[in-house]
Amino acid sequence: MMRSLRVRLMIGAATLAILFMLALLPALQRAFSIALEDAIQQRLAADVATLVSSARIEGDRLDMPEHLAVEDFNLPESKLLGFIYDRDGTLVWRSSSAQDESVSYRPHYTGKLDVFTRTRDEKGSEFFVYDVEIDLLGGQKAAYSIVTMQPVSAFRELVHGFREQLYLWLGGALLILLGMLWLGLGWGFRSMRGLRDELDQIESGERERLSDDHPREMLRLTDSLNRLLDSERTQRERYRNSLADLAHSLKTPLAVLQGVSENLAGHAQNREQVQVLQSQIERMSQQIGYQLQRASLRKSGLVRHRVQLGPLLDTLSGALDKVYRDKQVILERDFPESLSLPLERGALLELLGNLLENAYRLSLGRVRVGASKRNGNFELVVEDDGPGIPPDQRQRILRRGERLDTQHPGQGIGTAVVMDILDSYGGSLELDDSDLGGACFRMQLPG
Structure with a gap:
């Protein structure tokens, strides 16, 4: 199989495709993770905006409604958590969904508009944190950090599911690509099969030359083979003609010698010498025939006769x-x-x-x-x-x-x-x- 050019090209193309897929996988996973984190950040920012719009300052005290517009804040089993910290980092409010959570996050009011980071609770669970520092009503005492959180576990499940789907789809795409490559190589090598068929026809004597009906890249090869065929045919013809001329030129002297020996055979005193002469003439004739046969009955280099x-x-x-x-x-x-x-x-x-x-x-x-x-x-x-x-x-x-x-x-x-x-x-x-x-x-x- 490895002696097949099509198989070699297929193995090379498959290897490159697999290496490309392996290099593409982490890039796609990274791109998906970044996009998903951006989506989570935007979602948490929108939830922060909900908390900000719901916050009221009564005197120096923050007043939050019992029921928020985003229903996830109101459900104890929800994964969306809301916290509000004052300027000193003291927790002043938490959503109903965060009542049972003990997240070790303490914001530091630095004047930055927002912060997107991660933190952990006492159990070691990791959370995304979106922290917006806001100065309500323009007073220093009304400066707060509005914080929304979401477990990282959900993000990891999505990334894991995406990875499985990515492996599945890329694996299927790779199989389809390899199949298309195999078909494409088969179509590309159709011209090679045509050249092979023409060479078979030349070997069997059905045709004398290769046609010009081949791709441009192969015309140099076909022209060279045609020149070789013409040269071989011309050489063989010249060789055979030379052998025929040689046989003809030797035939006449041998016939003359044979005639002379027959004339000499009429004299009894020459009989022994004539027998020797005729024996040698016969031997020469057979040896000449043998050498001509050896020279002419040689296998052709390109044409295979049957x-x-x-x-x-x-x-x-x-x-x-x-x-x-x-x-x-x-x-x-x-x-x-x-x-x-x-x-x-x-x-x-x-x-x-x-x-x-x-x-x-x-x-x-x-x-x-x-x-x-x-x-x-x-x-x-x-x-x-x-x-x-x-x-x-x-x-x-x-x-x-x-x-x-x-x-x-x-x-x-x-x-x-x-x-x-x-x-x-x-x-x-x-x-x-x-x-x-x-x-x-x-x-x-x-x-």
Whole structure:
């Protein structure tokens, strides 16, 4: 999963989003606490205004009505408390709601208009305090501190509830954000999938170049890949043309030498030398063919070819049936009809042709070709019911020029060509005993 660019970007974006949320949480809580304290301060200030408007000075004595306009002051179980202190800090009045409260707050008349602070009662409970110093009727003796209080516990409950809701909503928002990020990345990487599909089509031979229908940021990459494809195609074509020219240039001298050897064969005294000459000419021809096959049957760097095994096997078996018609070889098939192998047609034709020719030549009458795909790799098996290969000789025949069968002409390069083709495609070859009774050539090819 970590090899996926989309997953990496998603993890990075999710990490940044989580870190941002974690940094945002205390800021939002702090902002809510400040806003809530401001609201409490304004509420207590409004309650102070109610007390001030209700206060009367009769002579030198403060007179407060028994029933106040704000009902919370009149209820004993209310959390809104009201106090009035004189200039010396002596409590001269308390509301009905504050009768059972013993708050240790003593104002100091300093001439400030108002004070918003906190205090505690004898039980340790904390209260918000809003203290307004006011000079009633303009006389020094009529200077009072009008105080309203409210428990901090209610504030903390609100903050706690807000925090829980904040966690819930931000958590939900984070999940929605991550989902949107995932969808957004999927939409953004759609162009990457389009490029991948086009590369797959190039590998399968369905198209030759990448299109220009890609985002501007990727055009530099697609142009570079197109230049690489054109360069590779041109180089391969030039290489093949050069090989064809080489084969053609060597074909004529070899034909001349062959003709000369045939003329010389008419003289009895030259027969031994002619046999040596013809043997060497044949050897040169086979070696040239082998080297040309090695050079031309190389896997492409970008284009991945696939060839259906069934039709190609039909072609080979038709030709071999004519060559070995006296044997009446039965060719068994053990693979799905639609199976395709990841090789060029020419490479598969040469590889399978060499192995089938050996199998037909050495078999008693049965040859089997099997193929399957396992764990992403392909396995190709060619078996026969012939004499088989002794275990101590199996490595020997894989070496160029080594042959166990000396009764038929050849230079022992068939299996070497097979090994070269497999090496160029990253494959391998193993020799084993077949349940048909003969040899089993088992090849592995990466998918």
